[in-house]
Amino acid sequence: xxxxxxxxxxxxxxxxxxxxxxxxxxxxxxxxxxxxxxxxxxxxxxxxxxxxxxxxxxxxxxxxxxxxxxxxxxxxxxxxxxxxxxxxxxxxxxxxxxxxxxxxxxxxxxxxxxxxxxxxxxxxxxxxxxxxxxxxxxxxxxxxxxxxxxxxxxxxxxxxxxxxxxxxxxxxxxxxxxxxxxxxxxxxxxxxxxxxxxxxxxxxxxxxxxxxxxxxxxxxxxxxxxxxxxxxxxxxxxxxxxxxxxxxxxxxxxxxxxxxxxxxxxxxxxxxxxxxxxxxxxxx
Amino acid sequence: xxxxxxxxxxxxxxxxxxxxxxxxxxxxxxxxxxxxxxxxxxxxxxxxxxxxxxxxxxxxxxxxxxxxxxxxxxxxxxxxxxxxxxxxxxxxxxxxxxxxxxxxxxxxxxxxxxxxxxxxxxxxxxxxxxxxxxxxxxxxxxxxxxxxxxxxxxxxxxxxxxxxxxxxxxxxxxxxxxxxxxxxxxxxxxxxxxxxxxxxxxxxxxxxxxxxxxxxxxxxxxxxxxxxxxxxxx
Ligand SMILES: Nc1ncnc2c1ncn2[C@@H]1O[C@H](COP(=O)(O)OP(=O)(O)O)[C@@H](O)[C@H]1O
Ligand SMILES: [Mg+2]
Numbered sequence: 001x002x003x004x005x006x007x008x009x010x011x012x013x014x015x016x017x018x019x020x021x022x023x024x025x026x027x028x029x030x031x032x033x034x035x036x037x038x039x040x041x042x043x044x045x046x047x048x049x050x051x052x053x054x055x056x057x058x059x060x061x062x063x064x065x066x067x068x069x070x071x072x073x074x075x076x077x078x079x080x081x082x083x084x085x086x087x088x089x090x091x092x093x094x095x096x097x098x099x100x101x102x103x104x105x106x107x108x109x110x111x112x113x114x115x116x117x118x119x120x121x122x123x124x125x126x127x128x129x130x131x132x133x134x135x136x137x138x139x140x141x142x143x144x145x146x147x148x149x150x151x152x153x154x155x156x157x158x159x160x161x162x163x164x165x166x167x168x169x170x171x172x173x174x175x176x177x178x179x180x181x182x183x184x185x186x187x188x189x190x191x192x193x194x195x196x197x198x199x200x201x202x203x204x205x206x207x208x209x210x211x212x213x214x215x216x217x218x219x220x221x222x223x224x225x226x227x228x229x230x231x232x233x234x235x236x237x238x239x240x241x242x243x244x245x246x247x248x249x250x251x252x253x254x255x256x257x258x259x260x261x262x263x264x265x266x267x268x269x270x271x272x273x274x275x276x277x278x279x280x281x282x283x284x
Numbered sequence: 285x286x287x288x289x290x291x292x293x294x295x296x297x298x299x300x301x302x303x304x305x306x307x308x309x310x311x312x313x314x315x316x317x318x319x320x321x322x323x324x325x326x327x328x329x330x331x332x333x334x335x336x337x338x339x340x341x342x343x344x345x346x347x348x349x350x351x352x353x354x355x356x357x358x359x360x361x362x363x364x365x366x367x368x369x370x371x372x373x374x375x376x377x378x379x380x381x382x383x384x385x386x387x388x389x390x391x392x393x394x395x396x397x398x399x400x401x402x403x404x405x406x407x408x409x410x411x412x413x414x415x416x417x418x419x420x421x422x423x424x425x426x427x428x429x430x431x432x433x434x435x436x437x438x439x440x441x442x443x444x445x446x447x448x449x450x451x452x453x454x455x456x457x458x459x460x461x462x463x464x465x466x467x468x469x470x471x472x473x474x475x476x477x478x479x480x481x482x483x484x485x486x487x488x489x490x491x492x493x494x495x496x497x498x499x500x501x502x503x504x505x506x507x508x509x510x511x512x513x514x515x516x517x518x
Contacts, residue, residue, distance in 0.1 A: 165382045169375040175337055176373030180387050180433050181361040283377075 014247025232282025
């Protein structure tokens with residue numbers, strides 16, 4: 001029974017990981033760009049949400065605004081800086097985005113200090129639900145439901161709309177899509193902003209569960225990469241399955257062998273990569 | 285009335301290599317014009333320079349009298365220039381229908397149904413992924429897609445290369461119908477029979493320069509030119 005409860009926990013965690021990683025995966029799929037600043041967007045989202053809450057804004061507005069502000073910031077960074085280096089080797093992407101991530105992290109430390117903080121659960125969701133014999137926080141149930149709805153909307157956006165088809169087309173050939181009259185640079189900026197905004201939203205949603213500290217971005221980046229590598233670069237469904245897998249493995253290990261929780265996640269990644277080098281659902 | 289397409293003395297580079305060294309040509313309303321030349325002569329680079337995928341460093345490109353030199357490809361495309369790339373540029377991850385739908389332009393006289401009537405094979409395969417199509421089907425899809433984008437002028441880069449004779453006939457037939465519908469065409473092609481069947485005028489390009497220009501009649505009676513520049517002796 002304890003395992004069942006940990007699996008439910010893992011699903012909640014896994015959906016947050018999905019939200020965090022899907023942007024990284026889509027950005028890689030479309031732009032072939034390795035974004036080490038992705039965790040920093042998650043960090044910034046969490047702190048902006050915290051700051052907005054401090055100013056008396058309610059939780060729903062706080063996470064929404066945090067997502068939008070980070071998306072706008074990411075659009076500026078993409079258009080002003082990153083698009084200039086897409087053509088260069090991945091090494092340059094990594095160096096530039098690590099630099100950006102460190103700047104964001106320092107900014108957070110300067111403004112909010114090096115010590116973390118905690119965020120209280122939104123009043124509407126402080127209750128608990130009984131799952132069999134287990135007490136389960138309402139907020140976690142909400143996170144699962146909310147991210148599931150968001151995942152559906154995103155999936156529809158990418159697979160079911162003309163806009164999504166254009167984005168998928170652009171990831172295959174930017175020449176062909178521009179020959180049909182689409183401005184590939186604007187598409188790139190929009191997708192980058194979307195990915196960053198989703199990471200920020202994940203950061204905001206995570207704060208009532210894990211609190212916040214200036215180094216949470218580093219941890220998030222590592223998890224996001226594990227999820228993307230397991231799921232397959234550029235794959236939406238892959239990110240969903242891998243996010244859930246990583247979340248569940250981590251939660252189960254937390255009861256079985258807490259010290260090995262992170263290790264187990266990396267072992268899962270190594271096993272997947274050895275068996276399926278492109279990840280579960282990656283394409284060539 | 286200005287020419288549909290007019291390029292004057294354009295120069296283009298890939299990095300430091302000076303590829304186009306002053307290419308000029310025109311396509312008048314209603315015409316099919318071919319651009320011939322050996323492999324590596326600069327035919328594809330000419331089309332890329334017109335469409336904005338490569339920016340010419342000198343010279344001018346005018347589409348229906350409007351200077352489009354150095355504009356971005358999507359801007360040029362919206363002004364009515366269609367280009368079907370040598371590799372066809374089909375989106376393999378999209379279905380045939382998605383490939384077509386993203387090309388539909390508001391106000392275009394062409395609808396999805398029109399192109400399905402014209403290319404029934406595409407209709408049969410509309411749910412299939414672009415990557416599963418044969419070479420001939422990919423070429424049809426690429427042409428259909430370009431039509432939906434409402435071109436004022438269409439450029440085709442070796443549309444029948446590597447296709448079986450029966451498919452070649454079908455594509456040639458389609459190209460003449462497109463011309464009959466009033467869209468002028470700039471065609472790059474190595475297959476001389478195809479060129480002779482379709483073109484009103486020919487240009488031959490060699491090492492990034494136009495070395496010959498003539499009408500269909502002049503060209504077909506001039507074997508010397510074919511021997512010298514096309515290495516086909518046909
Ligand atoms: N992307 C590129 N980078 C460098 N050189 C290129 C590139 N594409 C083509 N070239 C060179 O430009 C010249 C003209 O090529 P191209 O226009 O493709 O010829 P064609 O289409 O007539 O066969 C060739 O010498 C080719 O090697
Ligand atoms: Mg060529």
